[in-house]
Amino acid sequence: MKLGNYATKAGLAARALGLSLALAVSAQPALATTAATGEQVSVASDERADVPVVEEMAEGVAGGPADTASEAPQAAGAYTPMTPTEGVGMPVDGGIGIQTQYSALGDYAAWIHDAVLMPIIAVISLLVLGLLIWVVVRYNRRANPVPSKTSHNTVIEVIWTLVPVLILVGIAIPSIDLLAKQYRPAPADALTVKITGNQWYWTYAYPDNGDFEVISYMLNEPGRPVVNAGVREVGSEPWDGPAQMEVDNRMVVPAGEPVRLQITAADVIHSFAVPSLWFKLDAVPGRVNEKMLFIERPGVYYGQCSELCGAKHAFMPIAIEALPREQYNQWVLTQAGGMIDGQDEPAAAAEPAAATEGEAEAAPEATESAAPAA
Ligand SMILES: [Cu+2]
Numbered sequence: 084m085k086l087g088n089y090a091t092k093a094g095l096a097a098r099a100l101g102l103s104l105a106l107a108v109s110a111q112p113a114l115a116t117t118a119a120t121g122e123q124v125s126v127a128s129d130e131r132a133d134v135p136v137v138e139e140m141a142e143g144v145a146g147g148p149a150d151t152a153s154e155a156p157q158a159a160g161a162y163t164p165m166t167p168t169e170g171v172g173m174p175v176d177g178g179i180g181i182q183t184q185y186s187a188l189g190d191y192a193a194w195i196h197d198a199v200l201m202p203i204i205a206v207i208s209l210l211v212l213g214l215l216i217w218v219v220v221r222y223n224r225r226a227n228p229v230p231s232k233t234s235h236n237t238v239i240e241v242i243w244t245l246v247p248v249l250i251l252v253g254i255a256i257p258s259i260d261l262l263a264k265q266y267r268p269a270p271a272d273a274l275t276v277k278i279t280g281n282q283w284y285w286t287y288a289y290p291d292n293g294d295f296e297v298i299s300y301m302l303n304e305p306g307r308p309v310v311n312a313g314v315r316e317v318g319s320e321p322w323d324g325p326a327q328m329e330v331d332n333r334m335v336v337p338a339g340e341p342v343r344l345q346i347t348a349a350d351v352i353h354s355f356a357v358p359s360l361w362f363k364l365d366a367v368p369g370r371v372n373e374k375m376l377f378i379e380r381p382g383v384y385y386g387q388c389s390e391l392c393g394a395k396h397a398f399m400p401i402a403i404e405a406l407p408r409e410q411y412n413q414w415v416l417t418q419a420g421g422m423i424d425g426q427d428e429p430a431a432a433a434e435p436a437a438a439t440e441g442e443a444e445a446a447p448e449a450t451e452s453a454a455p456a457a
Contacts, residue, residue, distance in 0.1 A: 161413040164333065165383050165404050167324040172359045172384035172403075174325075182359040185384065186377050188264055189361030195257050203250060265361075269343035269375040276336060278346045280353025280366035280388065283395035284311075287334045292415045293422040299330045301398045310398045328385040330402045335414045338405035342376045351393060357386030357401055365390060378405040 167173065172185065184193045221227065277288040287297040302317035303309050304326045317326045336342045346355050348366040356363035364374045378384070386401035406414060415421040 162410070162417045164320070164322040165381070165406065166322040167383035167385075172357075172382050173328060174358075174385075184359060184361055185379050185382060186360050186362075187379065188261070188377070189359070191257075191264070192261055192361050195261060199254060199257060203254065207250075265374070267375060268373070269341045273341040273343045273375070274337060275343045275345060276334065278334070278344055278355055278366065280346075280348040280350075280355065280392070280399075282350050282393050283388075283399040285330075285334070285355075285388075285399060285401060289415070289418075289421070291424060293418075293420045293424075295418045295420045297332045297334065297418070299332045299334065299402070301327065301400050302329050302331060310395065324383060324385060324402065327398070328387070328400045328402065330400060333383070333402040333404040335404045335406060335411060336376065336378065337408045337411040338378045338381045340377070340408065342378075344374055344376050346372045346374070352390050353388045353392045353399070354390035355386070355401060356389035357384050357403060359384050360386075360403070362386070363389060378403070381405050381407055381410075 171183070174182065181193050181196055184190050222230070274291050275289075277290060279286045279288070284301075285299045287299065289295055289297075300311040300314045302319075302323065303311060303314055305316045305318065314331050317323050317329050323329045344355070344362075344364070346364050346366045347370060348368045350368060352368070353366040354363060355366055360376065360378060362374070362376055364372050366372070382405055384403045384405065386403070388396055388399045388401070390396075392399075412423045415423055
């Protein structure tokens with residue numbers, strides 16, 4: 084009788100493990116969704132790839148002002164901020180769980196969450212709930228007036244020790260793998276962006292592109308108290324993203340190549356966090372934290388300071404605009420002192436991302452004509 088019970092219990096445990104493994108295998112839908120939404124982003128960037136180039140060419144043909152005068156606006160006009168795609172790289176209403184990911188590490192982490200952790204948690208919770216209900220119904224004082232005096236059973240004890248060990252090992256393998264990959268340093272020739280957290284805004288310095296600095300403030304909201312005096316209101320430009328997430332100057336980086344982010348703070352501890360890129364790293368005064376960022380496809384990705392840093396902690400969002408390398412170079416030339424140095428050339432030639440191929444054809448003339456201006 085008792086042995087029969089133990090056998091049932093052991094059977095349940097074994098089935099639970101089998102089920103969680105089966106669920107772990109069925110991870111594909113999550114990745115497919117990512118790919119599907121990703122296409123929207125590249126479509127949006129395709130549109131904006133053509134527009135500025137065509138406009139500039141038209142201006143050139145019209146041939147109004149002198150050569151030198153038309154040269155400067157060309158460099159400045161070659162870049163317009165990208166319009167974000169609704170629901171991509173930003174939180175969505177009623178959203179639960181992890182935001183759709185746009186980096187390989189993020190896909191991996193989301194897979195661990197959706198296909199490994201959640202099924203195991205669900206199965207264990209249901210198993211424990213089932214066992215509790217079973218014990219309450221079958222072994223209460225009325226149903227079972229004479230309780231068993233069994234104190235131990237070697238077989239069941241071995242099983243309920245081994246099965247949790249195997250589950251933990253099964254979780255630990257992908258977790259430790261992810262942890263190691265997250266701290267893999269950027270290759271030596273990767274672009275470096277130095278990020279500084281300030282009360283209450285971010286600054287982005289580009290030492291590889293002439294060491295200019297971008298100061299990034301949250302946009303004010305119409306009808307709400309002014310948070311940053313002198314900064315425009317959200318919605319006043321067609322490319323503005325969500326309120327309290329959009330900034331006046333975004334952090335622009337190339338897509339499809341590794342970027343080395345060196346993060347520090349000027350006053351108190353901040354934290355640079357962008358959920359859809361699986362990126363979070365503390366910004367600590369007097370210390371530089373470094374981590375590689377790799378954004379698979381062009382787009383605008385939003386995040387927020389994630390370390391309580393004072394009165395306006397909630398008002399220092401992060402907006403990252405990832406552009407194909409050619410357009411990134413155009414943006415660099417719009418910055419005071421911005422230059423495309425030799426160090427970036429190998430990375431541009433290697434350009435592995437399939438998503439940027441369309442842009443690569445559209446943009447070269449613009450890059451070539453803009454380069455001498457610097
Ligand atoms: Cu902060």
